[in-house]
Amino acid sequence: MNITTLHQWAISPKQAVQLQKTLASKIIDNTPLHTHDIQYVAGVDVSVKNNISRAAVVVLRFPELTVTETVTATMPTPFPYIPGLLSFREGPVLVQAFEQLHQEPDVFIFDGMGRMHPRRIGIASHIGLWLNKPTIGCGKTHFIGTYDEPDNTRGAYCHVMDHGEIVGVVLRTRTNVKPVYISTGHRINLESAITITLACTPKYRLPEPIRQAHNAAGSVL
Numbered sequence: 001m002n003i004t005t006l007h008q009w010a011i012s013p014k015q016a017v018q019l020q021k022t023l024a025s026k027i028i029d030n031t032p033l034h035t036h037d038i039q040y041v042a043g044v045d046v047s048v049k050n051n052i053s054r055a056a057v058v059v060l061r062f063p064e065l066t067v068t069e070t071v072t073a074t075m076p077t078p079f080p081y082i083p084g085l086l087s088f089r090e091g092p093v094l095v096q097a098f099e100q101l102h103q104e105p106d107v108f109i110f111d112g113m114g115r116m117h118p119r120r121i122g123i124a125s126h127i128g129l130w131l132n133k134p135t136i137g138c139g140k141t142h143f144i145g146t147y148d149e150p151d152n153t154r155g156a157y158c159h160v161m162d163h164g165e166i167v168g169v170v171l172r173t174r175t176n177v178k179p180v181y182i183s184t185g186h187r188i189n190l191e192s193a194i195t196i197t198l199a200c201t202p203k204y205r206l207p208e209p210i211r212q213a214h215n216a217a218g219s220v221l
Contacts (some may be wrong), residue, residue, distance in 0.1 A: 001098060001099070001101045001104045001119060001131075003095055003098055003099055003130055004129075004130055004132055004133065005130070006023070006129055006130055007019060009079070009091055009092045010078070011088070012180075013080070013082055013085060013088075015162075016079075016085050016126050017084075017085070018028075019084075020075050020121045020126070020144060020167055021194035022127065023067050023121055023129060023205050024120045024121040025199060026129060027064075027115070027120070027121065027128070027129065027185075028186060028187050029115055029125075029184040029186070029188065029189060029190070030111055030147065030189050030190050031104075031187050031188055031189055032152045032188075032191070032192050033134050033187075033188045033189075033192040033196065034160070034192070034198055035062075035195060035196060036061065036063045037104055037106065038060060038063075038107055038108070038186075038196070039057050039061065039062060039105055040060065040062060040103055040104070040105045040108045041059070041060055041062045041105055041106065041107050041108075041168055041196070041200060041207075041209050042057055042058060042059045042060070042064075042080060042093070042101075042107070042109070042166075042209060042213075043057070043108075043109050043207065043209025043210045043211070043212050043213035043214075044047045044056075044057050044060045044094065044104035044108055044109065044111065044127075044209075044210075044213055045058070045110075045111040045210060045213035045214045045217045046093060046094065046111075046217060047197065047214075047217040047218050048077055048092040048121075051076060051077045051092045052074060052075070052076060052077060053075055053076070053077045053078075053089070053090060053092075053098065053195075054073070054074045054093070054214045054217050055072060055073045055074075055075070055090065055093040055094045055097040055217065056070065056071070056072045056097065056214075056215075056216035056217035057070070057071050057072075057094075057097045057098060057101060057213060058209060058212040058213045058216050059101065059103045059105050060069045060127070060153075060191040060200075060208065060209050060212065062106075062199075062200075063199060065092075065117055065200065065202065065208045066165075066208075067102070067156070068103060069101065069103045070090075070212075070216050071090065071097050071098075071100040071101055072097060072216060072217065073094075073096035073097040073100070074093065075092065075093045075095050075096065076173060078090045078092050079091060079200040083116055083143075084117065084119070086113075086122070086123050087121075087123040087126035087127060090112075090123060091123070091126065091127060091130075092188060093152060094127060095127075095130065095160045098131065098146060100102075103131075104133075104135070106133070106134065107133065107135070107136065107184070108124075108127075108128070108131065108134070108135045108136070109124075109135075109136045109138055109197070109200065109207050109210055110123055110124035110127070110135060110136065110137050110138065110140060110185060110203060111139075111140070111207045111210050111213065111214065112124055112137055112138075113168075113181070113183055114128070114130060114135065114136065114137030114168070114183035114185035114186075115137070115141055115167050115168060115183045115184050115185075116137060116139065116143060116144060116145065116160060116162075116168040116183035117143070117144065117167075117183075118162075119207075120145055120167070121166045122137050122143075122185075123137070123182070123184040124136060124137035124184075124185030124186070125137070125184070125186050126137075126184075127187045128185040128186025128187065128188055129177055131186075132186075132187070133186075134179075134185070134186065134187040135185025135186045135187070135188065136182065136183075136184065136196060136197060136208055137168070137176070137181075137182065137183045137184070137185050138142055138180055138181070138182055138197060138206070139180065139182075139183075140180060140181070140206070142170075142181065143181065144162050144167070145158075145160040145162035145167050145168070146160070146161050147160045147161065147169075147170050148164075149160060150170055150171070150172050150179060151172065152172065152175060152176050153167045153175050154172055154173060154174055154175045155171075155172065155173065156172045157170060157171040157172065157179075157182075157194060158170055159170040160181065160183075166190070167183055167192065168181060168182055168183030168197065169181075169182050169183075169185070169190065169194060170182075170218060172198065172206055172208075172212050173197070173198065173201040173204075173205055173206070174201075174204070177205050178205065178212075180197075180206065182194055182197050189220070196221060
């Protein structure tokens with residue numbers, strides 16, 4: 001698929017923060033995406049071991065959630081681990097993986113944050129700008145903001161607030177199971193992100209595209 005090169009990755013952490021502030025204003029997070037308009041959904045994940053980064057992008061047919069394509073890429077990890085700058089650590093290897101895709105997904109679900117980020121540009125938002133496609137951030141652990149605990153039933157959620165702004169939701173994908181943190185990435189609104197996440201999570205805590213991508217990234221370690 002075609003990828004838009006927006007900037008160089010080899011920059012300092014200070015430059016990275018400034019770039020995030022510039023790019024954050026370009027993100028669109030109020031566009032609805034209906035499930036009947038989705039044919040393919042992709043899961044995106046990166047594993048790092050011994051300073052080697054391995055990206056996996058897995059495309060699934062929707063709503064069946066059957067895998068139709070898996071691509072991986074590997075490279076030396078180019079950026080240190082700094083909270084809030086994950087996209088600079090994982091972005092380069094992800095771009096290599098995306099460039100191998102034959103099937104163009106309608107929406108991408110990232111193992112990571114979107115607008116639920118101090119500068120409102122987590123990896124799902126940042127890479128969403130490169131892809132120019134709808135993206136969703138699905139985090140496994142709390143990063144920023146405050147929230148009330150949602151009910152224990154599947155589909156229950158509460159807004160995550162940061163400095164008076166709704167930055168996402170904490171969403172229960174299975175009854176009596178620990179929730180996940182969902183935020184918009186790019187070219188999608190929060191309501192659509194919640195609906196699509198639940199549609200992609202029929203059995204486990206994590207959306208099936210994320211599970212498949214995590215397994216694929218780990219399989220090449």
